[in-house]
Amino acid sequence: xxxxxxxxxxxxxxxxxxxxxxxxxxxxxxxxxxxxxxxxxxxxxxxxxxxxxxxxxxxxxxxxxxxxxxxxxxxxxxxxxxxxxxxxxxxxxxxxxxxxxxxxxxxxxxxxxxxxxxxxxxxxxxxxxxxxxxxxxxxxxxxxxxxxxxxxxxxxxxxxxxxxxxxxxxxxxxxxxxxxxxxxxxxxxxxxxxxxxxxxxxxxxxxxxxxxx
Amino acid sequence: xxxxxxxxxxxxxxxxxxxxxxxxxxxxxxxxxxxxxxxxxxxxxxxxxxxxxxxxxxxxxxxxxxxxxxxxxxxxxxxxxxxxxxxxxxxxxxxxxxxxxxxxxxxxxxxxxxxxxxxxxxxxxxxxxxxxxxxxxxxxxxxxxxxxxxxxxxxxxxxxxxxxxxxxxxxxxxxxxxxxxxxxxxxxxxxxxxxxxxxxxxxxxxxxxxxxxxxxxxxxxxxxxxxxxxxxxxxxxxxxxxxxxxxxxxxxxxxxxxxxxxxxxxxxxxxxxxxxxxxxxxxxxxxxxxxxxxxxxxxxxxxxxxxxxxxxx
Numbered sequence: 391x392x393x394x395x396x397x398x399x400x401x402x403x404x405x406x407x408x409x410x411x412x413x414x415x416x417x418x419x420x421x422x423x424x425x426x427x428x429x430x431x432x433x434x435x436x437x438x439x440x441x442x443x444x445x446x447x448x449x450x451x452x453x454x455x456x457x458x459x460x461x462x463x464x465x466x467x468x469x470x471x472x473x474x475x476x477x478x479x480x481x482x483x484x485x486x487x488x489x490x491x492x493x494x495x496x497x498x499x500x501x502x503x504x505x506x507x508x509x510x511x512x513x514x515x516x517x518x519x520x521x522x523x524x525x526x527x528x529x530x531x532x533x534x535x536x537x538x539x540x541x542x543x544x545x546x547x548x549x550x551x552x553x554x555x556x557x558x559x560x561x562x563x564x565x566x567x568x569x570x571x572x573x574x575x576x577x578x579x580x581x582x583x584x585x586x587x588x589x590x591x592x593x594x595x596x597x598x599x600x601x602x603x
Numbered sequence: 604x605x606x607x608x609x610x611x612x613x614x615x616x617x618x619x620x621x622x623x624x625x626x627x628x629x630x631x632x633x634x635x636x637x638x639x640x641x642x643x644x645x646x647x648x649x650x651x652x653x654x655x656x657x658x659x660x661x662x663x664x665x666x667x668x669x670x671x672x673x674x675x676x677x678x679x680x681x682x683x684x685x686x687x688x689x690x691x692x693x694x695x696x697x698x699x700x701x702x703x704x705x706x707x708x709x710x711x712x713x714x715x716x717x718x719x720x721x722x723x724x725x726x727x728x729x730x731x732x733x734x735x736x737x738x739x740x741x742x743x744x745x746x747x748x749x750x751x752x753x754x755x756x757x758x759x760x761x762x763x764x765x766x767x768x769x770x771x772x773x774x775x776x777x778x779x780x781x782x783x784x785x786x787x788x789x790x791x792x793x794x795x796x797x798x799x800x801x802x803x804x805x806x807x808x809x810x811x812x813x814x815x816x817x818x819x820x821x822x823x824x825x826x827x828x829x830x831x832x833x834x835x836x837x838x839x840x841x842x843x844x845x846x847x848x849x850x851x852x853x854x855x856x857x858x859x860x861x862x863x864x865x866x867x868x869x870x871x872x873x874x875x876x877x878x879x880x881x882x883x884x885x886x887x888x889x890x891x892x893x894x895x896x897x898x899x900x901x902x903x904x905x906x907x908x909x910x911x912x913x914x915x916x
Contacts, residue, residue, distance in 0.1 A: 411683065413883050553693040560699040561679070563687040563882055 395474040402475070403443040406436070410551060410564035414444035417594065418570030419541060421446050425505050426539045426571065427496075428453070429528055431521055431591060432509035433549035436559075440548055441507055442476065444566045454499055455507040456492075458483050479506065493530040500535050510587065516554050520592050524584045532574035532583065539571035542587065544594035567594045606782040607664055609843055613788055614660045621656060624649045655894070659791060663784045667715065667772055670787065674769040675711040680891040681761035682707065684882040688872075689753040694743030698734045698751075702758055706730045710766050717773040719916055726763040731755055760899055761892070767902040774906075774914040776845050785843040789851075790858060790905055794897045796836045797859045801829030818870040826863060833859045845913050857908065858901040865900025 406412060414421070430441055438455040445453055459480040462472035472478045479499045482488035496506060512525040532540060544567045552559040569590055574583055628646040635642050662669035682703065691699060706726060713722035735751045771786040805825025813821045837855020841848040869892065873881065882890020892899075910916070 411680075411882070411884060547687065550691055553696060556693070556696050558700055558704075560686075560691075560696060561683040561703055562691075563683060 392474065395470075398471070398475050402439060402471075406439055406443045409559050409561045410440060410548070412440055412444050412564045412566060415565055415567040417567055419539075419568055421449060423448055423452070424539060425500065425503065426541045427500075427506045427508055427528075427531065428541050428543045428568075429508045429510050429587065429591065430543040430545055431515065431595075432511050432513065433515050433545070434552055434554075435514070436548055436552060437509065437545050438476070438507050440545055440564060441543055441566055449505070452503065453505040453507060454479050456481060456496060456509075460484065479504075483512070492527060493534060496527070496531050497534045500538055510584075514554070520595060521588055524588050526580060526584070528587060529574070529580045529583050536574055540573060540587065541571050542569040542591040542594055543567065544569070544591060544596075546596055565596065567596070569594045606785055609782075609785055610660065610663055610788060613792070613840075613843065614656070617656050617660075617792070621649065621653055624652070655795075663788060666784065670769045670772060670784065671711050671715045674765055675707070677891060677895060678707055678711070678762045678765045679703070680882075680884065681765060681895055682757055684890045684892050685757040685761050686754070688876045688878065688881070689757060690746060690750055692743055692745070692750065694741035695738055695750055695754065697741065698737040698754055701734060701737055702730070702754060702762075706734075706758060707762050710762050711769070714766050714769050714773070717916075719770070719773050722766065722770065726758050730758055734758075764899040764903055765895060767906045768898060770906055771902075771909070773916060774910055775916040776909075776913045777915065779845045779913075786909065789837070789840055789843050789854075790902065791898065792840065793833050793837045793855045793858050794862050794901055797829050797833035797855075797862060798897055800832035800836075801825045801863075804828030804832070814867055814870075817867050817874060821863075821866075830856065830859045830863070854905065854908065858905055861901040861904050862897030866896050868900070869896040 428441060430437060438457070442450060442453060442455065455476055455478045457472060457476075457478040457480055459482045462468050462478060462480055472480060479495055481492035481495055482490070496508070499506060508528060508531075510524040510528040511522040512527075513522075515522045528540070532538075545564065546567070547562055547564040550560075551562050551564065572587065572590055578586075625646075628642065628649050631639075631642045632646065637643070658673065662673040686699065686702075710722055710725055713725060734754060738747070738751055738754075768787055768790065771790070772783045774783060774786070776783075801821070802825070804827075805820065805822050808824040808828065809820075809822030811823040812819060813823055813826060834852045834855045837858070838848045838852035841851035844851055844854075846854060869881075873879065880889025881892035884890055
């Protein structure tokens with residue numbers, strides 16, 4: 391990371407902490423330097439920033455978010471944040487236009503030694519339901535790299551900090567809960583696996599409706 | 604002697620008490636092993652006290668700016684915890700932004716400027732009327748009254764009440780000029796001393812529960828022992844204040860009663876929302892509001908009693 395990107399990264403982490411007092415809850419695994427795919431619920435553009443900001447320093451360096459190319463390359467600032475600061479694996483969500491296969495890109499990043507942050511719902515959930523049906527990317531990734539730990543991560547309350555359409559965040563306490571690592575079973579069907587992953591993620595949601603404490 | 608000299612004496616005494624508490628914690632750990640949750644919680648609490656005494660002492664020695672900034676930050680952390688537990692909707696966003704980014708800073712700027720007439724009404728009058736207007740403009744009527752009332756309560760508790768600790772600096776007491784920070788030290792030491800004494804007496808003698816539904820750990824024995832201890836602490840600290848020892852003891856009693864019942868009110872809110880603590884920021888203590896709840900209820904009453912009988916402003 392160059393100097394500008396390092397300063398920007400630090401400023402973003404300080405800001406995210408000041409607004410959300412984010413707390414990591416390592417429920418099913420610890421903050422170890424093991425290669426992982428963190429898959430999380432997606433309700434806000436700040437999701438991966440928050441998840442990334444609660445990781446310990448060494449893990450931050452090796453963890454890359456998987457993000458939509460059409461969003462992150464749309465303005466110079468986003469491109470700087472996406473490429474330089476977060477070192478995102480940028481994938482193209484538009485099958486007809488893309489040149490690279492997203493699963494191959496993610497597998498390549500894993501082979502380079504990185505961990506990944508992935509939002510298997512494919513887009514932001516603005517419905518009342520806790521989760522949208524998962525896209526198939528998580529399954530295909532688990533199939534090509536079956537030994538990597540898949541860790542479900544529930545991000546609570548961030549959608550209240552900055553509801554869709556609002557620009558200024560309101561300070562509220564957020565928590566990030568890490569579940570137990572899972573893997574694709576031998577002979578496990580796609581639908582069954584995605585259902586199991588979705589349930590493992592939903593089970594991490596705090597019982598309290600307000601989510602954070 | 605100047606106010607800072609007296610403060611340093613007080614801080615020295617508190618450091619002595621904390622050293623003793625840390626030694627007791629370490630002794631218990633040796634006797635009972637590292638895995639005893641009660642002992643570990645005690646040590647967490649004592650460690651947090653060290654931080655609080657150092658931060659608080661530093662702010663008081665720094666004077667007006669230090670106090671206003673410290674309690675402003677406390678209000679921010681408390682408001683963040685309180686609002687997290689309320690029912691906010693997208694339609695509340697403007698009102699929430701106004702609460703955090705306008706009302707809170709303006710209240711502390713007014714306190715900093717000693718504008719008593721204005722900081723006494725900013726939240727009870729202006730915020731009370733303006734924020735519901737902001738919410739109404741967004742057009743979402745579901746649970747409207749509850750949402751508006753919750754935000755007003757959050758501001759009263761976390762900003763209005765907490766700011767009255769810093770507001771003690773505005774009082775103008777003949778013969779006590781330049782020593783107002785000592786009123787803050789008196790209030791904080793009596794409140795927190797009472798909390799600690801209630802905890803200790805409760806652990807030693809506690810049997811009869813006072814409010815089993817609200818706060819199962821509070822007992823009659825703990826409360827009476829803690830209140831008596833705090834009144835003695837208050838009387839013994841009268842040299843910090845414009846009060847005689849008898850008056851200081853009486854003030855301490857009022858502070859302790861308000862703090863105790865304030866704690867019950869805040870527990871009732873937590874029970875209603877199904878949580879044990881307001882937050883997770885202070886190890887062993889829970890959130891900021893868990894540590895501030897007794898100060899919150901006693902500060903405005905202590906402020907107004909002192910203002911009524913001793914102050915010219």
